Amino acid sequence: MAGRRATTGLFLSPWILTFAAFGIFPIVFSFVLSFLRYDPLNPAGASFIAFENYARALRDRTFWQSLGNTAFFTIGTIPVTTAGAFLLAVALDRRLPARSLFRAGFFVPSVVSMVVISLIWKNLYAPFGALNAALDAFGLPEVAWLQNPKTALPAIMLMDVWASTGYYMLLFLAGLQSIPRELYEASALDGAGTWARVRHVTVPLLMPVTLFVVVINTIRSLQVFIEVFVMTRGGPMNSTLTTVFYLYDIGFFKFEMGYASAIAYLLFLLILGFSVLEMRTMRRRA
Amino acid sequence: MSPALGGARREGREAHAARDGGRRGGLAHALLLVALVAILLVSLYPLFWMFALALRVPGEAGWRLGFEHFESVWKSGPFDRYFLNSIWVAAWVVGANALLASMVGYALARRRFPGKRALLLGVLATLMVPRQVTMIPVYLLFAKMRWIDTYAALIVPFAVDAFNVFLMSQYIQTIPEELEDAARVDGAGDFGVFFRVVLPLARPALAVVAINTFLTNWNSFLYPLILTNSEKMRTLPVGLALYAQGEHSVDWGPLMAGSSLATIPILIVFLIFQRNIIAGITQGALKG
Numbered sequence: 267m268a269g270r271r272a273t274t275g276l277f278l279s280p281w282i283l284t285f286a287a288f289g290i291f292p293i294v295f296s297f298v299l300s301f302l303r304y305d306p307l308n309p310a311g312a313s314f315i316a317f318e319n320y321a322r323a324l325r326d327r328t329f330w331q332s333l334g335n336t337a338f339f340t341i342g343t344i345p346v347t348t349a350g351a352f353l354l355a356v357a358l359d360r361r362l363p364a365r366s367l368f369r370a371g372f373f374v375p376s377v378v379s380m381v382v383i384s385l386i387w388k389n390l391y392a393p394f395g396a397l398n399a400a401l402d403a404f405g406l407p408e409v410a411w412l413q414n415p416k417t418a419l420p421a422i423m424l425m426d427v428w429a430s431t432g433y434y435m436l437l438f439l440a441g442l443q444s445i446p447r448e449l450y451e452a453s454a455l456d457g458a459g460t461w462a463r464v465r466h467v468t469v470p471l472l473m474p475v476t477l478f479v480v481v482i483n484t485i486r487s488l489q490v491f492i493e494v495f496v497m498t499r500g501g502p503m504n505s506t507l508t509t510v511f512y513l514y515d516i517g518f519f520k521f522e523m524g525y526a527s528a529i530a531y532l533l534f535l536l537i538l539g540f541s542v543l544e545m546r547t548m549r550r551r552a
Numbered sequence: 553m554s555p556a557l558g559g560a561r562r563e564g565r566e567a568h569a570a571r572d573g574g575r576r577g578g579l580a581h582a583l584l585l586v587a588l589v590a591i592l593l594v595s596l597y598p599l600f601w602m603f604a605l606a607l608r609v610p611g612e613a614g615w616r617l618g619f620e621h622f623e624s625v626w627k628s629g630p631f632d633r634y635f636l637n638s639i640w641v642a643a644w645v646v647g648a649n650a651l652l653a654s655m656v657g658y659a660l661a662r663r664r665f666p667g668k669r670a671l672l673l674g675v676l677a678t679l680m681v682p683r684q685v686t687m688i689p690v691y692l693l694f695a696k697m698r699w700i701d702t703y704a705a706l707i708v709p710f711a712v713d714a715f716n717v718f719l720m721s722q723y724i725q726t727i728p729e730e731l732e733d734a735a736r737v738d739g740a741g742d743f744g745v746f747f748r749v750v751l752p753l754a755r756p757a758l759a760v761v762a763i764n765t766f767l768t769n770w771n772s773f774l775y776p777l778i779l780t781n782s783e784k785m786r787t788l789p790v791g792l793a794l795y796a797q798g799e800h801s802v803d804w805g806p807l808m809a810g811s812s813l814a815t816i817p818i819l820i821v822f823l824i825f826q827r828n829i830i831a832g833i834t835q836g837a838l839k840g
Contacts, residue, residue: 280656379789381793389605392802491774533685
């Protein structure tokens with residue numbers, strides 16, 4: 267019996283060790299850091315400054331701008347991605363020629379590295395790139411997509427919708443396929459048309475999946491980083507500066523790791539707050 | 553339900569899909585198909601464009617097809633090094649997860665131990681915390697341990713993924729315990745039971761773990777970015793992103809060749825294991 271307990275401990279040890287080293291330790295340590303002024307090049311000079319990092323963040327206009335950009339990104343992309351994913355899923359949840367080809371084709375962008383996607387779209391958005399060539403072909407004026415502070419963030423958002431819709435489509439498709447067929451038949455017997463069936467059967471029954479999609483997408487969107495790192499590095503004029511890019515810049519270029527930790531914690535609170543809020547409102551509606 | 557194990561529910565699905573069959577609405581059906589084909593083209597065009605730019609080299613008639621861009625990044629990038637680093641790291645992370653996540657999953661599925669509930673809740677809670685919160689302490693820890701710019705830094709933090717642990721634990725619960733008892737009666741110890749009975753029977757779940765871990769690790773960016781600082785330690789996504797920042801920022805041919813190198817292995821894995829990947833994602837969603 268003692269031997270059995272020893273192997274249980276042994277089997278669990280990798281998890282307990284990594285949980286301690288990469289779960290608990292960093293969460294606690296970055297909380298401590300958020301109350302310090304800390305430069306990794308000069309760790310001896312660290313000093314306790316209580317809530318000064320948090321107060322500084324609230325005064326920091328660039329931080330607020332990064333939050334504004336991140337919120338714009340999140341609020342702007344999620345309805346489009348969710349609606350697009352839902353419609354594609356409804357379209358594919360029927361007998362269609364080459365259904366699995368469509369499904370795989372829509373999904374494939376989600377397995378490609380975001381670095382690669384960002385580079386391809388940077389080329390498509392380039393002054394002499396394919397998108398401007400298309401605008402030319404229709405006789406429309408060219409757009410300086412990533413160079414113009416007005417269009418840079420929407421351009422990244424458009425790319426993100428392209429890149430992630432297929433993934434959420436798969437989630438909706440799984441939800442649709444779990445709806446019992448009898449429910450549709452029953453509502454058809456009651457004389458419900460296609461639209462009424464979607465509204466009164468599909469939408470309510472998909473509420474849990476929709477909730478999952480929106481929460482996951484919110485968590486991801488609030489952490490937008492790679493797109494900005496590769497395409498614009500926050501520019502032009504901070505128009506694409508997202509909170510995670512700002513935090514990366516503060517932590518790893520300016521080496522103000524205390525301040526960066528405070529920003530990370532504020533972001534974490536936002537993510538947590540939004541997730542809980544979404545779960546509450548959507549549960550109530552379901 | 554056993555997770556993600558191929559199209560077990562396939563027939564049900566097809567019957568289900570048949571409800572929309574019927575001759576009624578033939579025009580609407582055709583329009584829908586046209587729209588879907590258009591969306592498919594939009595969905596695939598950027599990837600096609602990547603390969604096109606990578607293979608297009610200057611020639612007499614403006615351009616011709618050739619592998620010169622690939623040759624140039626392979627040697628000068630140095631994408632050969634990035635590629636090997638990516639393969640090496642992914643192999644270790646996949647192997648570590650296959651072994652360690654099954655060990656932990658087995659202990660969770662079969663054993664009672666003090667603090668089990670607390671451990672599970674603790675892990676679930678830390679999963680909620682975004683990587684940006686943990687990256688600075690992990691960076692400082694590794695700096696202290698002189699692990700920055702080593703393979704260990706790229707492998708160890710990812711060696712036991714919690715999702716893989718849960719997946720293995722759920723699958724192992726579906727394996728009849730009598731099989732283990734029988735092996736014990738035949739004189740097998742804990743390790744014998746685990747390696748000779750449990751692991752072979754858990755092969756379908758192991759495949760899901762391996763595929764998912766490979767996909768995630770191959771594209772992993774933030775941690776490899778902050779935990780490496782020399783060219784020879786970069787993985788493909790990091791090497792590519794930094795290559796694109798400097799003097800090569802508009803060398804589209806080489807850039808797209810490097811992008812293709814980072815994408816081809818993923819596409820191969822996707823094409824081979826498409827059904828497992830899709831099933832893995834959708835099963836997770838239904839549980840979530």
